Amino acid sequence: MIATVATVAYLGLEARAVEVQCQLVAGLPNFIIVGLADKAVTESRERVRNALAAIGLALPPKRITVNMSPADLPKEGSHYDLPIALAVLGAMGVADAEALAHYVVVGELGLDGRVAASPGVLLAALHAGGRDMGLICPAAQGAEAAWAGNVEVVASPTLSGLLNHLKGSGVLPPPQPGGVEESVSGPDLRQVKGQESAKRALEIAAAGAHNLLMIGPPGAGKSLMASCLPGILPELTPAEALEVSMVASVAGTLEGGRMTRRRPFRAPHHSASMAALTGGGLRVRPGEISLAHRGVLFLDELPEFQRAVLDSLRQPLETGEVTVARANAHLTFPARVQPAMHVCDFLTIRSLEEAYAANRNHLYPC
Ligand SMILES: Nc1ncnc2c1ncn2[C@@H]1O[C@H](COP(=O)(O)OP(=O)(O)OP(=O)(O)O)[C@@H](O)[C@H]1O
Ligand SMILES: [Mg+2]
Structure with a gap:
């Protein structure tokens, strides 16, 4: 099964749609990221592996391929950690792929499963609004994302908190726009x-x-x-x-x-x-x-x-x-x-x- 999660690439002040696809196939255990990813993105393999371990999940002993489409668009930055983790969890059947389809996802992961701030969240929120989708972003930037207006913003401090929210067992409060x-x-x-x-x-x-x-x-x-x-x-x-x-x-x-x-x-x-x-x-x-x-x-x-x-x-x-x-x-x-x-x-x-x-x-x- 292929799980897909929507995210963005920042080109100046434009947020371009990027789809993170993940497939698990039988074969030698491996975790590969393809799609013109820079160093920060390829390093996200280790952050994702450790963040999953922190919530008690191990990567399946399979060949895990993550593709970031369009493959000819360069991907820079650490905000791909969370969409990659959710795509892997979707492919593993831990996260509900249907629930994820309604969101654009950005955020960096810590080794302990924390969702850390990453630049450009306001742009991602405006982009999500333009596509009639919600936004999943770090809790620290919920106030920034909420400025985008009528976009459903899910701002989670941790990966486990986010999974609980998507399952409906621990709903996160919608963030309020930061003050002027x-x-x-x-x-x-x-x-x-x-x-x-x-x-x-x-x-x-x-x-x-x-x-x-x-x-x-x-x-x-x-x-x-x-x-x-x-x-x-x-x-x-x-x-x-x-x-x-x-x-x-x-x-x-x-x-x-x-x-x-x-x-x-x-x-x-x-x-x-x-x-x-x-x-x-x-x-x-x-x-x-x-x-x-x-x-x-x-x-x-x-x-x-x-x-x-x-x-x-x-x-x-x-x-x-x-x-x-x-x-x-x-x-x-x-x-x-x-x-x-x-x-x-x-x-x-x-x-x-x-x-x-x-x-x-x-x-x-x-
Ligand atoms: N007309 C003024 N009223 C109040 N404070 C002044 C006035 N002119 C100068 N000062 C004070 O004198 C100090 C030096 O001023 P400032 O650094 O703005 O000078 P400058 O013209 O930029 O000098 P330089 O050409 O060396 O860069 C500052 O602490 C500033 O507060
Ligand atoms: Mg001067």
Whole structure:
């Protein structure tokens, strides 16, 4: 018998449907995972084996084949542990295959059978909603998944708790959406003494969503004023808050499923690499420009950034999205940073030496 469980692969901010199939056949005992799985997925064999042992089940002495379809789509991440475990349990006849057919499943397993958090649950929940299915996810991320609206969310802390829920013997309570964070206290423009013209430029940039370049002597308060910008920007609309939360969910930084209406403020260090700023790396993650989506990307000490890194920001700043090209996939993340804030120390720009003589900040909304 072949047991199937639905799950997802994350491609940028898109969750693509993946089906985990498991078949047990007579032969030499073996446990194989196929379907372009990366290291974290192939390692899930050991986590699944141990998690089953923790609930008192041993893998049957058969040839266990797990296939992840579509087989040409690369599978990355640890959120495949739980769907693989449930597919194996379905094939063993321990989990009810019919009950599982109504759910999209994501979650990482611990050796003791705990279901641990994994990034991207909000995307999986929205995907499940689009397919009229429910979502099985880690208990720690139930509040995040519940934001998706009318999706049945089963958030279990353990594998045994989940099996009991599916059997109907220990029903898990549906999670409630995480709270909306009230304005987090950050630097306030009130703290800035004087600098009236600089404050006005900041207000104009905030009102018109302009980019801003600040030039002034060291210690004049450029960095301080830049960090005050999110405080005077309008709150995120609910739709924007969801977009920002989706990026945070993929990055794994949406703590306790709490959404915030405050615009993000990201200030990467000038030694940041291109992958850190625009996204990418071995396991593709949103870069700083995507984490600052709908908010402020603050480049302190602008001239110190590597030229190639600054150049890589040109296209995302213009188009509002960043596309990471990889050998087998193109992933797109949003990157609509409205007031991209470039701050530099005028000492590095000789032509503006007069500004130093005047010993005051010059701000240019541009
Ligand atoms: N107008 C001001 N009102 C209140 N505090 C200020 C003001 N200007 C500077 N400060 C304080 O002085 C310190 C230095 O300011 P800040 O780091 O913002 O300067 P900067 O212009 O970014 O300097 P650098 O060019 O060296 O980066 C901070 O602790 C800041 O709080
Ligand atoms: Mg500074």
